[in-house]
Amino acid sequence: GPVLGIETSCDETGVAVYDRQRGLLAHALYSQVELHAEYGGVVPELASRDHVRKLLPLIRQTLAEAGLAVKDLGGVAYTAGPGLVGALLVGAAAARSLAWGLEIPAIGVHHMEGHLLAPMLEDDPPEPPFVALLVSGGHSMLIEVEAIGRYRLLGDTLDDAAGEAFDKTAKLMGLPYPGGPALASLAETAEPGRFRFSRPMTDRPGLDFSFSGLKTQVLLAWQRSDGSEATRAAVARDFEEAIVETLAIKCRRAMAATGARRLVVAGGVGANRRLRAALAGAGNADAFRTYFPRLEFCTDNGAMIALAGAIRLEAGQHDDPQIKVFPRWDLESLPAVI
Ligand code: ATP
Numbered sequence: 278g279p280v281l282g283i284e285t286s287c288d289e290t291g292v293a294v295y296d297r298q299r300g301l302l303a304h305a306l307y308s309q310v311e312l313h314a315e316y317g318g319v320v321p322e323l324a325s326r327d328h329v330r331k332l333l334p335l336i337r338q339t340l341a342e343a344g345l346a347v348k349d350l351g352g353v354a355y356t357a358g359p360g361l362v363g364a365l366l367v368g369a370a371a372a373r374s375l376a377w378g379l380e381i382p383a384i385g386v387h388h389m390e391g392h393l394l395a396p397m398l399e400d401d402p403p404e405p406p407f408v409a410l411l412v413s414g415g416h417s418m419l420i421e422v423e424a425i426g427r428y429r430l431l432g433d434t435l436d437d438a439a440g441e442a443f444d445k446t447a448k449l450m451g452l453p454y455p456g457g458p459a460l461a462s463l464a465e466t467a468e469p470g471r472f473r474f475s476r477p478m479t480d481r482p483g484l485d486f487s488f489s490g491l492k493t494q495v496l497l498a499w500q501r502s503d504g505s506e507a508t509r510a511a512v513a514r515d516f517e518e519a520i521v522e523t524l525a526i527k528c529r530r531a532m533a534a535t536g537a538r539r540l541v542v543a544g545g546v547g548a549n550r551r552l553r554a555a556l557a558g559a560g561n562a563d564a565f566r567t568y569f570p571r572l573e574f575c576t577d578n579g580a581m582i583a584l585a586g587a588i589r590l591e592a593g594q595h596d597d598p599q600i601k602v603f604p605r606w607d608l609e610s611l612p613a614v615i
């Protein structure tokens with residue numbers, strides 16, 4: 278039967294219903310972005326409390342949109358980690374209680390597996406084996422996906438994640454929170470090439486990333502500049518170029534190293550227009566296919582959790598009826614789905 282998916286790992290409450298036969302039946306998202314804006318970042322305790330306030334109404338709303346009653350559900354999936362412990366516990370407690378009351382199975386989903394499988398919510402979904410570029414607020418990883426659940430880390434960030442680099446750079450240029458999307462839209466108004474920022478770690482072999490040095494380069498360029506609006510846009514544009522080109526170089530390298538024919542891109546930075554265009558272009562040049570989630574499923578959402586949970590529940594996997602979360606959780610430790 279249909280699976281209810283619940284996402285509460287950070288600052289968005291996401292709920293969805295996914296059915297392995299009929300696909301995505303309904304989804305809803307509540308973002309806490311305004312709540313945290315005045316602090317310039319996510320405040321964990323406020324996040325937990327807001328999930329408590331919003332989760333049950335959102336579940337009711339999503340079930341109504343799907344035309345389902347709770348008794349129609351066949352399973353419940355919730356984000357069990359990684360993420361903020363208090364926020365995770367809200368989703369886990371609700372999911373576990375619902376499953377217990379309905380006597381249906383529940384499964385804790387790895388948030389990054391959710392991101393990684395999100396392109397499978399679209400038509401013509403990617404089939405493993407493939408390489409995945411996961412670029413989000415907390416992660417920048419290249420992963421070889423042999424099968425669902427069989428993940429091998431090819432590259433990781435040594436410092437800031439790609440999304441974190443967008444957010445911090447936006448902040449130091451005085452852009453409003455959340456910075457990533459604001460910086461990307463400002464960049465749209467400028468031509469590239471006024472500034473030249475480095476493409477970190479592309480001058481040596483390997484698939485790891487490092488983005489924190491770029492931040493410093495931007496800070497110096499911005500402080501030494503005339504501080505005009507046009508300059509701010511030009512800096513944003515060239516910073517974005519540097520990140521996008523660095524990611525594209527590493528993706529091409531990963532594709533060549535593994536011989537994979539499919540590249541899956543997911544996570545919040547996957548919503549970046551220029552990144553999508555650059556990777557699609559790289560795929561055309563090197564004869565690999567690229568797969569992206571729709572824009573709204575790049576950032577956190579309940580649909581990706583419902584999908585990942587439905588796949589695992591269908592394979593007979595589920596967890597004991599305990600409310601357990603994993604603020605830190607290694608993606609490579611997940612069981613394979615066979
Ligand atoms: P994680 O998934 O690693 O736990 P998260 O859940 O906070 O982190 P996501 O929701 O996947 O991250 O993505 C949010 C990140 O994506 C933020 O850092 C945000 O700045 C970035 N982001 C969103 N849209 C864009 C865009 N158009 N261009 C660049 N970055 C973007």
Ligand code: MG
Nearest residue numbers: 287288289577
């Ligand atoms: Mg978020």
Ligand code: FE
Nearest residue numbers: 392413576577
């Ligand atoms: Fe996320």
